[in-house]
Amino acid sequence: MRSSRPAKSSASSRHARTHHRNCLFIDPRHSAIDFGLGTPWMCCKQVVNHGVGDEVVGAFRSAAAEFFAMPAEEKLPYYSDDLTKPFRVDTSTTYVLDRSGGGRYWRDYIQLQCFPVDRFSQDWPAEPAAFVPSLAAYATAVRTLAATLLGLIAEGLGLEESFFRGELSGGWTLMNVNWYPPCPDPSLTLGLLPHCDRPLLTVLSQGDVSGLQAKHKGRWIAVQPVPNAFVINFGHLMEIVTNGLLQSVEHRAVTNSSAARLSVVTIMLPDMDCRIEPAPALVTEGGQAKFRPFLFREFNEAYAAAAANREDVLQRFRIYPAGTME
Numbered sequence: 646m647r648s649s650r651p652a653k654s655s656a657s658s659r660h661a662r663t664h665h666r667n668c669l670f671i672d673p674r675h676s677a678i679d680f681g682l683g684t685p686w687m688c689c690k691q692v693v694n695h696g697v698g699d700e701v702v703g704a705f706r707s708a709a710a711e712f713f714a715m716p717a718e719e720k721l722p723y724y725s726d727d728l729t730k731p732f733r734v735d736t737s738t739t740y741v742l743d744r745s746g747g748g749r750y751w752r753d754y755i756q757l758q759c760f761p762v763d764r765f766s767q768d769w770p771a772e773p774a775a776f777v778p779s780l781a782a783y784a785t786a787v788r789t790l791a792a793t794l795l796g797l798i799a800e801g802l803g804l805e806e807s808f809f810r811g812e813l814s815g816g817w818t819l820m821n822v823n824w825y826p827p828c829p830d831p832s833l834t835l836g837l838l839p840h841c842d843r844p845l846l847t848v849l850s851q852g853d854v855s856g857l858q859a860k861h862k863g864r865w866i867a868v869q870p871v872p873n874a875f876v877i878n879f880g881h882l883m884e885i886v887t888n889g890l891l892q893s894v895e896h897r898a899v900t901n902s903s904a905a906r907l908s909v910v911t912i913m914l915p916d917m918d919c920r921i922e923p924a925p926a927l928v929t930e931g932g933q934a935k936f937r938p939f940l941f942r943e944f945n946e947a948y949a950a951a952a953a954n955r956e957d958v959l960q961r962f963r964i965y966p967a968g969t970m971e
């Protein structure tokens with residue numbers, strides 16, 4: 646790990662980056678990602694030219710849509726709210742709407758473990774027939790992309806290229822396959838509540854129906870679908886490990902009354918016993934770490950208890966300078 650704060654890498658001039666509708670586009674074929682350190686980076690990112698074939702994405706998206714279109718009785722055997730199951734289908738979310746317990750979200754979803762493919766593919770459904778092979782190809786390609794991005798981000802931060810690999814992203818690889826049917830009155834509910842994802846980053850395919858919104862400077866901004874792009878959201882662990890340099894993105898999904906929407910989110914988690922703490926090389930401002938060390942296992946409990954709420958989760962791990970704790 647390099648000890649000094651990175652200078653602007655000479656590669657930064659080669660970055661393909663354009664700002665568009667509040668999103669920053671990254672082309673991972675081009676060297677280290679330069680974040681303009683010093684300005685916490687809160688916006689959403691979309692990645693293009695990412696090397697995951699359009700046909701690979703399209704094949705799995707079609708198979709997943711076919712799965713959701715099957716009659717309820719064919720999906721019933723998979724229904725479960727046991728979070729440890731390697732393949733399960735559920736509806737709404739485990740979090741209650743507005744925390745008063747009053748409502749449900751407009752979402753069905755599959756949650757599955759997808760890597761290593763050989764270990765988990767026997768848990769995936771036999772119908773539709775394309776589900777298993779298309780998921781195997783998609784999961785393999787997206788994991789490769791995520792690893793590439795993690796390497797580029799580490800380099801952009803002046804860390805060893807391999808910094809985020811190993812146990813920080815070597816635990817379960819989960820996938821949320823979200824299905825939002827058309828909603829007769831989108832003003833009454835959300836597809837998915839405001840939350841930040843857990844890991845360093847998540848890789849999201851949202852197809853061509855809009856619905857994802859990210860919070861930027863206190864306002865919800867629609868993350869407009871871009872053909873064949875992936876949305877990259879930094880999660881809580883990225884914020885903690887970078888000592889607040891790369892902030893987690895609060896996001897939510899809204900519904901619409903005319904078209905169903907499918908999103909596929911790939912989530913590479915740390916090992917349960919992975920110790921998480923700010924990277925020493927990034928603890929620069931007066932040498933003050935902003936977060937205490939903890940095990941990922943402990944983080945999971947806090948995340949569930951705080952219903953994924955950004956500040957409620959983070960405040961359990963923040964170190965408050967003396968005299969500033971509210």
Ligand SMILES: O=C(O)CCC(=O)C(=O)O
Binds near residue numbers: 851856896897
């Ligand atoms: O549907 C979306 O665009 C968002 C999904 C999401 O944030 C998640 O599954 O964590």
Ligand SMILES: [Fe+2]
Binds near residue numbers: 842
């Ligand atoms: Fe999310």
